[in-house]
Structure formats: C-alpha cells, structure tokens
Amino acid sequence: MKKLSANNRRLEAQDSDLPALAQRRGAYETVLKTALRLFAERGFGGTSVRDIAAAAAVQPATLYAHFPSKDHVLAELIKIGHEEHFSRLKIALLESQPDPREQVAALVRAHVRMHVEFPTLAVVANAELHACAPGLIMASLELRRQSEQMFQDVIERGIRMGLFKVPHAWLAMAMIAGAGLRVSHWYTPAFELSAAQVAETYTQMALRILGVAD
Amino acid sequence: MKKLSANNRRLEAQDSDLPALAQRRGAYETVLKTALRLFAERGFGGTSVRDIAAAAAVQPATLYAHFPSKDHVLAELIKIGHEEHFSRLKIALLESQPDPREQVAALVRAHVRMHVEFPTLAVVANAELHACAPGLIMASLELRRQSEQMFQDVIERGIRMGLFKVPHAWLAMAMIAGAGLRVSHWYTPAFELSAAQVAETYTQMALRILGVAD
DNA sequence: GTCTATAGTGGGATAGAC
DNA sequence: GTCTATCCCACTATAGAC
Numbered sequence: 001m002k003k004l005s006a007n008n009r010r011l012e013a014q015d016s017d018l019p020a021l022a023q024r025r026g027a028y029e030t031v032l033k034t035a036l037r038l039f040a041e042r043g044f045g046g047t048s049v050r051d052i053a054a055a056a057a058v059q060p061a062t063l064y065a066h067f068p069s070k071d072h073v074l075a076e077l078i079k080i081g082h083e084e085h086f087s088r089l090k091i092a093l094l095e096s097q098p099d100p101r102e103q104v105a106a107l108v109r110a111h112v113r114m115h116v117e118f119p120t121l122a123v124v125a126n127a128e129l130h131a132c133a134p135g136l137i138m139a140s141l142e143l144r145r146q147s148e149q150m151f152q153d154v155i156e157r158g159i160r161m162g163l164f165k166v167p168h169a170w171l172a173m174a175m176i177a178g179a180g181l182r183v184s185h186w187y188t189p190a191f192e193l194s195a196a197q198v199a200e201t202y203t204q205m206a207l208r209i210l211g212v213a214d
Numbered sequence: 215m216k217k218l219s220a221n222n223r224r225l226e227a228q229d230s231d232l233p234a235l236a237q238r239r240g241a242y243e244t245v246l247k248t249a250l251r252l253f254a255e256r257g258f259g260g261t262s263v264r265d266i267a268a269a270a271a272v273q274p275a276t277l278y279a280h281f282p283s284k285d286h287v288l289a290e291l292i293k294i295g296h297e298e299h300f301s302r303l304k305i306a307l308l309e310s311q312p313d314p315r316e317q318v319a320a321l322v323r324a325h326v327r328m329h330v331e332f333p334t335l336a337v338v339a340n341a342e343l344h345a346c347a348p349g350l351i352m353a354s355l356e357l358r359r360q361s362e363q364m365f366q367d368v369i370e371r372g373i374r375m376g377l378f379k380v381p382h383a384w385l386a387m388a389m390i391a392g393a394g395l396r397v398s399h400w401y402t403p404a405f406e407l408s409a410a411q412v413a414e415t416y417t418q419m420a421l422r423i424l425g426v427a428d
Numbered sequence: 429g430t431c432t433a434t435a436g437t438g439g440g441a442t443a444g445a446c
Numbered sequence: 447g448t449c450t451a452t453c454c455c456a457c458t459a460t461a462g463a464c
Contacts, residue, residue, distance in 0.1 A: 005355065005358055005359055005362065006362065006388050006391065006392065007340065007343065007358070010343065010344035011344060026429090027429080027430085041344060042259070042344065042345070043257050043258065043259045043260075043342070043344060043345055044257065044259065044260065045256070045257045045258065045259025045260035045261075046257075046258065046259035046344075046345055047259075048456075048457060048458080049457080049458060049459080050456080050457080050458090058430075058431095059430065059431055059432080060458085060459080061429095061430070061431070061432085061433095061459085061460080061461095062429070062430055062431075064458095064459065064460080065429055065430070066429090069458080069459080070458070070459090126221065127341050128257070129221065129224065130224035130225060130255060130256065130257060130260075131256070131257055131260055141219065144219055144221070145219055148219065148220065166419075167415045167418055167419070168407065168415050171407070171412065171415050171416070171419075172419065174220050174393075174396070174397075174400065175393040175416060175419055176393075177220065178220065178392065178393045178395070178396030178397070178399075179388075179389040179390075179392045179393040179396075181392070181396060182388070182391075182392030182393075182395060182396065183388075183392070185392075186388065193382065193385070198385065201381045201382050201385050202385070202389060204381055205380075205381070205385075205386065205389055205423045208422045208423050208425065209419045209422050209423060211422070211428075214425075240447090241447080241448085262438075262439060262440080263439080263440060263441080264438085264439080264440090272448075272449095273448065273449055273450080274440085274441080275441085275442075275443090275447095275448070275449070275450085275451095276447070276448055276449075278440095278441070278442075279447055279448070280447090283440080283441080284440070284441090
C-alpha cells in the first residue's frame with residue numbers, strides 16, 4: 001500500500017479536479033480540467049492545443065472561444081491553484097487561536113490538505129510556472145510571496161515568545177513548506193492514511209522541526 | 215539576502231554543471247550542459263533541438279552525431295543525476311558509524327548536498343521525468359527506489375533500537391527526502407548560508423522529525 | 429458558441445558533402 | 447565529426463459558415 005516511489009503523480013494524473021472557486025459550466029470548465037490533466041502528465045510544452053481539444057471532445061477553435069491562447073489556459077490554472085492555496089492559509093490563520101503553535105499547526109494542516117486534495121492542480125501550478133509568460137503569473141507569484149510571509153511571521157513570533165527554537169527561521173519555513181509541496185507528487189486516495197491523517201502527521205512533524213516537544 | 219520566493223531555479227538556471235561522472239570532452243559535454251540549462255528554464259517540451267544546438271554553437275545535425283534523439287539527451291541527464299545521487303548516498307552510508315542517528319545524518323547531509331551542489335541537474339532529473347519514454351529511464355527509477363529504501367532501512371532500524379520515535383516511518387522519510395529535493399529550487403551561492411551550512415541545518419531538523427533530542 | 433478548413437510557422441530528424 | 451540543406455510533419459492560431 002505504501003508508494004514504491006514518491007514521484008508518480010505525473011505518470012497518470014488522477015484527481016484533476018478544480019476547487020469550487022473555479023467551477024463554471026460548459027466547455028470552459030471541461031477544457032480547463034482536461035488541460036490540467038494533460039499538463040500534469042506531459043508538461044505544458046508536451047501538450048498541444050489539439051491534444052486538449054481532442055481529450056475535451058471539442059474542436060481547437062472552440063478552445064479559442066474561451067481562452068485567448070494556450071498560455072492563458074495554463075495561467076488560469078496557476079491562478080486558481082494559488083488563489084485557493086492562499087485563501088485556505090488565510091482562513092486557517094484567521095480561525096486559529098493566537099498561540100503560535102496553534103497557528104503553525106493550522107497553516108501546515110491547510111497547506112498539506114491543499115496539496116492532498118488538489119494534487120494535480122498543485123503539481124501544475126508549481127512545476128509549470130516557468131512555461132508561462134511572466135506577465136500572466138505576476139499576481140500568482142505575489143500570492144505565493146504572501147503565503148510564505150504568513151508562515152514566516154508566525155514562526156518568527158513563536159521564536160520571540162520563546163516557544164520555537166530553530167537553527168534558522170527561513171530554513172525551517174522552507175523545509176516545512178517544501179515537504180508539504182512534495183505531497184502532491186505521491187498522495188493518492190489509495191494511500192494507507194487518509195488525507196486528514198497525512199495532514200495531521202505532517203503538522204506534528206513540523207512542530208518538531210520548530211523545537212516544540214510532543 | 216534571503217530568497218523572496220522558494221521557487222526561482224527555473225527562471226534562470228545557474229550552476230548547470232555536471233558531476234565528474236559525466237565529464238567528457240568536446241561537443242558531447244557541451245550539448246549536454248546546454249540542454250540541461252535550457253530544459254531547466256523552459257522544460258523539455260519547451261526546448262527545441264534547434265535551441266540546444268544554437269546555444270551550444272553547433273548545428274542540429276551535430277547533436278544527432280552524439281545522441282540518437284532529443285529524448286536520449288534528457289534520459290542521459292536523468293541518468294547522470296540519479297547515478298550521482300545514489301552513489302553519494304551509498305558512500306555516505308558506508309562511511310558512517312553504525313548508530314542510526316549518524317547514518318540518517320550522513321544520508322540527509324549527502325542528499326541535501328547533492329541538491330545544493332547540482333541544483334539544475336536535480337531540478338531537471340526530477341521535474342522532467344514525465345517527458346521521457348519509460349524505457350529510457352527504467353534504470354534511473356530503480357536507483358530512485360533503492361535510494362528511498364536506504365533511508366527507509368535506516369529509519370526502521372533506528373525505530374527498532376528505540377532511538378527514533380515517529381508517527382509514521384514512511385511519512386517521516388517522505389517529509390525529509392521531499393524537503394531536501396526542494397532545496398534545488400531556491401539555493402544559490404548568494405544565499406546567506408553556505409551549501410555545507412544548509413546541509414547541516416537540514417540534517418539537524420531531520421533528526422528532530424525522527425524524535426531525536428538535540 | 430461551435431464547427432470545418434486552413435494559413436503560416438517551427439518542430440524532429442536525415443542525406444550527403446567535406 | 448561537423449557542416450549545409452532539406453524533408454515531412456505537427457504546431458498555434460484564425461477565417462468564416464452555421
């Protein structure tokens with residue numbers, strides 16, 4: 001039941017769903033979800049507009065009735081992914097008790113759950129950033145920066161309050177956030193633990209990184 | 215000095231060097247190193263044979279004198295990356311004291327150093343796996359499996375000896391290994407810590423994940 | 429909005445001289 | 447081994463009917 005290799009998402013993208021944020025009717029959503037799956041499996045450059053159209057059962061010209069270009073399809077997916085991620089972190093923090101340990105736990109839980117619940121979206125939004133014209137993803141990069149800052153602020157407050165003891169605050173954040181990102185590459189519903197259990201375990205291990213005793 | 219965002223490697227690939235393992239003379243190495251940089255920046259599908267040839271200052275036909283196809287160029291890079299990684303882990307374990315804490319530290323140190331010293335190679339070998347025909351990367355996938363098994367074996371022995379206490383052995387391995395992988399996406403020599411310092415800090419935090427008191 | 433059809437460009441790969 | 451030249455195909459995107 002355990003994964004043989006912690007890197008198989010892109011071989012056959014499952015769960016290429018989109019958050020409620022992005023659900024529209026008709027060809028728009030069909031194209032977006034199809035493109036998500038294909039970008040994950042073959043990469044942006046390895047997927048043609050014809051591929052997307054064929055898999056979505058529309059003609060290439062139909063795609064251009066909804067998106068100005070292939071780039072814009074990717075940009076839209078990246079935007080949806082980053083907005084959903086940022087939104088979840090923000091809500092998690094808002095609803096948390098003010099104790100930095102609770103706040104970090106809430107952030108890590110939300111971060112991991114995002115990558116477990118929308119793994120394909122997370123893979124594409126992170127791995128295909130380079131394929132998009134910079135102008136199209138500026139807003140997403142800003143959200144990413146703010147998400148990192150949220151983690152940073154909570155960790156630094158915890159250090160000042162004497163609750164966290166880390167060798168290097170930014171590295172601790174990078175390790176915790178980076179580990180969560182990778183979950184999207186291997187998690188499937190067939191894994192022996194549920195999404196919630198994975199999130200809880202990562203949360204517990206993140207607190208250990210920050211020097212909080214169990 | 216700290217990175218604004220933990221995801222910039224692919225925007226402008228630096229350090230597109232290859233380990234000594236792969237150093238040959240002439241056009242072969244030039245093409246390989248050039249392809250490495252371009253695959254990192256634009257992705258495999260976003261890079262044409264003409265792009266590689268032009269950046270390497272050779273003609274497209276010259277590339278085909280050294281590689282049977284564009285796929286084989288990528289496969290060779292992936293192979294070099296995985297062989298160097300596996301080799302470093304194996305040596306680290308061989309030279310370590312038998313205490314599982316020492317062994318984990320040696321493995322994490324080697325793992326992170328690989329991703330810090332050859333970040334571009336690591337990014338391509340991990341992010342472009344999907345773009346390669348399965349037959350061309352079978353050996354690399356097997357090395358990857360063995361590398362994960364090395365981590366697993368050491369962690370499970372540490373648990374049996376009562377030295378490690380983790381909520382879930384495989385998840386702890388996935389978190390430690392995954393965090394190390396991500397280092398290749400943000401580390402540059404301009405970072406405020408040296409490669410060795412980053413590796414040491416990650417090692418310390420990995421031991422915390424495993425429940426070892428500082 | 430969706431289709432058929434196609435324009436115009438750039439793709440991987442090869443032939444054959446030197 | 448490296449070059450020039452080129453084949454043939456797939457690519458993104460658009461025009462125009464319905």
